[in-house]
Amino acid sequence: MSFQDWEITFEERTEELVEDYGDSWRLKFDDNIEPDNPAQDWFQYIRGAFARFQCSKCKKTWPSRRVLVVFHFRLDGRKRKGTVEARRFRQECRRCQEAKMEEPQFDSDNIEVLLEKLVERIRMRCYRETLDGIQRDFRPVGRSEGPHESSHCEACLKGVCRKAE
Numbered sequence: 446m447s448f449q450d451w452e453i454t455f456e457e458r459t460e461e462l463v464e465d466y467g468d469s470w471r472l473k474f475d476d477n478i479e480p481d482n483p484a485q486d487w488f489q490y491i492r493g494a495f496a497r498f499q500c501s502k503c504k505k506t507w508p509s510r511r512v513l514v515v516f517h518f519r520l521d522g523r524k525r526k527g528t529v530e531a532r533r534f535r536q537e538c539r540r541c542q543e544a545k546m547e548e549p550q551f552d553s554d555n556i557e558v559l560l561e562k563l564v565e566r567i568r569m570r571c572y573r574e575t576l577d578g579i580q581r582d583f584r585p586v587g588r589s590e591g592p593h594e595s596s597h598c599e600a601c602l603k604g605v606c607r608k609a610e
């Protein structure tokens with residue numbers, strides 16, 4: 446899934462915030478954001494999800510249900526503009542020497558769920574809405590499959606992967 450899939454889904458999902466509040470939201474990917482360390486006035490939503498990877502050297506593919514996705518978000522109430530920064534943690538091939546960290550590929554269904562949950566958090570944090578049932582939702586997004594290769598997971602190497610459970 447390319448950035449466009451995220452962008453289009455994000456636009457659909459935040460359309461309701463434009464209608465309800467007159468605020469426009471935008472999404473960008475930033476590989477420098479740190480889990481649990483949002484900048485001042487920013488909120489965080491962190492979630493594990495199912496995605497696939499492909500090694501750019503040997504072309505092997507593998508699935509993972511523990512792909513950490515971190516969102517930091519903030520509403521600028523004066524400008525009526527919201528910003529979401531997102532980071533998707535990478536994994537590397539366990540077969541190749543000097544494998545490179547690969548970007549995860551998400552199914553559009555899982556992008557839908559992730560962004561739907563994100564918008565719920567935005568409503569809660571930035572607009573102080575109370576939403577029912579939001580607390581009990583910790584399962585990773587998407588199906589489960591296979592063991593987790595910690596030594597080839599960027600989030601594990603950084604010690605933040607447990608968040609995806």
Ligand SMILES: [Zn+2]
Nearest residue numbers: 500503538541
């Ligand atoms: Zn490989």
Ligand SMILES: [Zn+2]
Nearest residue numbers: 598600601606
């Ligand atoms: Zn991991």
